[in-house]
Amino acid sequence: MGRFDSFSDFLAMGGYASYVWSAYAFFCCHTGI
Amino acid sequence: MWQWLFKLSSPKWFYTISGQLMPWLIAITSILLVIGLVWGLAFTPPDYQMGENYRIAYIHVPAASIAMGCYYMMAGMAAAFLIWRIKMADMVAKACAPVGMTFTALALFTGSVWGIPTWGTWWIWDARLTSTLIMLFLFIGVMALRSAYDSEAAGAKACAVLSLVGVVNVPIIKYSVEWWNTLHQGASSLSLSNTSANPPEIWLPAFFCWLWFVWFLSDCHYFAYP
Numbered sequence: 001m002g003r004f005d006s007f008s009d010f011l012a013m014g015g016y017a018s019y020v021w022s023a024y025a026f027f028c029c030h031t032g033i
Numbered sequence: 034m035w036q037w038l039f040k041l042s043s044p045k046w047f048y049t050i051s052g053q054l055m056p057w058l059i060a061i062t063s064i065l066l067v068i069g070l071v072w073g074l075a076f077t078p079p080d081y082q083m084g085e086n087y088r089i090a091y092i093h094v095p096a097a098s099i100a101m102g103c104y105y106m107m108a109g110m111a112a113a114f115l116i117w118r119i120k121m122a123d124m125v126a127k128a129c130a131p132v133g134m135t136f137t138a139l140a141l142f143t144g145s146v147w148g149i150p151t152w153g154t155w156w157i158w159d160a161r162l163t164s165t166l167i168m169l170f171l172f173i174g175v176m177a178l179r180s181a182y183d184s185e186a187a188g189a190k191a192c193a194v195l196s197l198v199g200v201v202n203v204p205i206i207k208y209s210v211e212w213w214n215t216l217h218q219g220a221s222s223l224s225l226s227n228t229s230a231n232p233p234e235i236w237l238p239a240f241f242c243w244l245w246f247v248w249f250l251s252d253c254h255y256f257a258y259p
Contacts, residue, residue: 002075003075004075016150019089023146024074026146027096030138
C-alpha cells in the first residue's frame with residue numbers, strides 16, 4: 001500500500017501509530033469531517 | 034478591479050456570489066482533501082530522522098500557516114472597518130476568529146503530539162510555542178469581547194482595536210525561530226531538486242493540504258455569517 005508493505009504496516013506507522021493517528025483523529029473531529 | 038472590490042463589500046452581492054460558488058468549493062475541497070491526505074499518509078517516503086511520525090506535519094504545517102493568515106486577514110478587515118466603516122469587513126473579521134481559533138488549536142495539538150517522540154516533551158515555553166498560544170488566546174479574546182458588548186457597533190469597534198493590537202504577535206511567531214534559540218526547528222527550505230533534503234515528493238502533499246485548508250477557510254467564512 002503506497003510506501004508500506006501491507007495495510008497493517010500502514011496502520012502501525014513505523015511504531016508511531018498512536019501519535020500519527022491521534023493527530024489525524026483530532027484533525028477530523030476538530031474540523032467536523 | 035476597484036468596482037469589483039466595491040461590489041464585494043456589499044453583503045447582498047457577496048451572499049449571492051458565495052452561494053453560487055459553494056458547490057464548486059465543496060467539490061474542490063473534497064478532491065484536494067483526498068489527494069493531500071492520501072498522498073501524505075501513504076505515498077511519501079519516511080523522513081530519515083523522524084520516520085513516519087513526520088506525517089503529522091501534513092496537517093500541522095498547513096494549520097499553522099492558515100492560522101497566521103487568518104489573523105492577518107482579521108486584522109486587515111478590522112483596519113478596513115475602522116477606517117472606511119465597511120460593514121462587510123467587520124463580518125469577515127467576525128468569521129475569521131472562530132476559524133483562526135480552530136486552526137491554531139489544531140496546530141498546537143498536532144505539534145504537541147509530534148513533539149512527544151521527537152523532542153521528548155509535549156510542551157515547552159519556547160518562543161514559537163508561547164507566541165502561538167498567545168495567538169490562540171487572542172482569537173478567543175476577540176470572540177469573548179464581541180459577545181461581552183450589548184451594542185453590536187461598540188463590540189465590533191473594540192474587537193477591531195484588539196485585532197490590530199494583537200497583529201504584532203504574528204511576525205513574532207514567524208520569526209521567533211530566527212530571533213531566539215528555540216526547541217522548535219526553523220523553516221524548512223523547499224527545493225525542486227530530487228537530491229535535496231526536502232524534495233518535491235516530500236512537500237508537494239503539504240501544498241495540496243494547504244490548498245485544501247484555503248478552501249475550508251472559504252467554506253467557514255460562508256457558514257459563519259449570521
